[in-house]
Amino acid sequence: MLESLPQNSNLQDPDVQSALVQITTSARWRKDSLYVTLFLGPSLLLLSVFVFWPMIKTLYLSLFLTDNLGHASVFVGLSNYVNLFKDPAYLSSLGATLLYVIAVSVLTIVLGMLLAVAAQQHLQGIRFFRTIFSSTMGISVSVAAIFWLFAFNPSVGVFAQISQVLHLPEINWLADPHFALLAVIITTVWMNLGFTFLILFGALQQLPSSLFEAAKIAGVNKTTQFFKISLPLISPTLFFVLVVTLIDAFKSFGLIDLMTVGGPNNATNLLVYRVYQDAFLNGNYGLASTESVILTVIIAIITLLQFKLLGKRVNY
């Protein structure tokens, strides 16, 4: 490229200089773009096929009614969205989902933290408890569901028998709309605890003991030590656990399907389960796409809020 330039040209001329810079950068760009395509191409291709295209298609389908083969047939604009937000059943699903997500996240983190702190004590046999606390990590959703289904059984379940012995009012955990969501929350928190415990415990173990020794010498009590030293230092981990738990809770599906199938009276019909029902049971892909788009937007907004609001308080 450069050789082709006229030798006698005035290189001091600013015009010529800028032209030269342009030529060299475009040459480098051409060379770089080869590498860019080479390295990004495969993953871009995969992402386009398996992520971007389905996303665009979902957005597209959400504007249509779909026929019995799942093809877009009648364009309805935004009316799928409008109808959903006018549907009391959908709005109650939305409410139930928010309640579920908040309850699961808060309970999981608080209980996980308590267990992690407890497991830090140097007591005899603490290793056994550490194993037990993290054991739910190895339990699959179906096993957990069956275990809790037996526990919640209104005739032969553990809870029913306890309340019978103590003469407490009988609670029909999974069939009573007031308790079904609570039952699912309890089960989910129990399932999540293993993972949360393990991560938080690991983070606590990593903290340098010199800080606590110094605090002890300065006469700082254990509670203050926890809130002023431990908590700020593990805040990145806590933040990570919060984001993961929250998003996981939004995506909860297995337990609902196995325990309540969205009932009773839609009390546990969370947003993801509704998407599944509309797409794969009712064959209504248009509506299901609309619901997916809404769910995606909600998760995106909440994650963004978390990063904006909480991200500042995290000490990295």
Place this chain on the structure above:
Amino acid sequence: MVFKHERCWFALTMLLLVLPLGACARSEAASRTPVVFWHEMTGPGQEQLKQFAKEFNASQTKYRVEPQFEGNYNEAVQKILHTHGTSASPAVFQSMDVSTSQLYHAKIGTPMQHFIDRDHYDINQTSPVARAFYSQNGNQISMPFNTSQPVLYYNASLLKRLGIKAPPVDPSYSDITRVAKAISAKSHGKVKGLTVEEYGWLFEQFMANGNEHLANHEDGRTGIPTKVQLNTPGTQAAMKWVRENIQAGDFIDYGAGSQAESNEIAAFLAGKLGIFIQSSAYISQLLAGTKDELGITYYPHQDGKPRNGVAVGGASLWISNDKPKDVQQGAWEFVKYVMTAKAQAQWQAATGYLALNKDSQKQPILQKLYKQHPSAQIPSQQLATIKANTANSGVFMEGVIQERNLAQTAMAQIYNGKDINKALAIAEKGLNRTVASTNQANHYK
């Protein structure tokens, strides 16, 4: 050198292993036409289907039926629709009752009537009520296969122990209320009298048994439904009956879905529940699970109204129209095979689904079962004594699944105290909206 030798040995062993396999596969494939069979059966049903395929394959040399499990009914329907016309689609498949209208309108099957007419196959040996569910305008669309009907189960030994007179075989709502009340009272509340699952299928059966149509155009038998009703005198009476038992404290609610079914069965087998209504397909599980004598009656009917009979549930067999003639022929041969009196009797004994061939009842395997458990023949009797009409042949409409969800929600609301009229009206309105949108999306008039 040693390394090289090892490689040689390895290659030789692999070759020896693979060669006979290849030879086998080739000779098999050359002589037999493969017939891929998609089904959704688990447990004993799956075992029996494998057995059928094995027996059928041994009985002839032209075709090789390959049964493949495809997950639950709902998942399978989607797979069937989306693979149709590709090499991945099955030659013969099992599809659930409520998807019949959808598959019919998607035009993916060769109607059974085509084969029946061509072979002069005697379809009259198959149960008319089951046939009616899967036919339209007198044409058999698919072949009824695994078929059940809801029945009422009661613990006969428990009733004897408590000194309660058993309900009649064709009970009315008040007959059941009487027994449920007596169970609760005489067991001092230790045993719950009755449960009826929150289940759209059972809701439909209250209408069928009361001779009421759910959808217009005679449940879709004379045209595509455009209007539906869920709030009728019949459904109100049924819900009032349940409500009455709830208020008396003789009823226990187990909710909806498979957990409700396993909970009510667990309670029944443990002697903590006296009566429940459920599919006849549970019969083998119940017989195996308890030493107590099992009592069975027909589906209860409204007082002062004769029973019209309940519709069947389950699934039917379809032959895909995207396969070559010889493959379709193989599929038809297999369908005929599983519908023989002997195969159907075997099917009922193994699974609890009802034998659909009229001559199956005389087969030794069923005679033996009935001798051991006399009540086991009640479901077959119920099926045989129903006269098929458009109210008890199932709802031929796309969107029955949505109907079941809405009806189920209404039942849950009513069981938990909501006004019956209001709950049913909401469900009806929701279903009408769904039907309108389905018809619009599919360009039905």
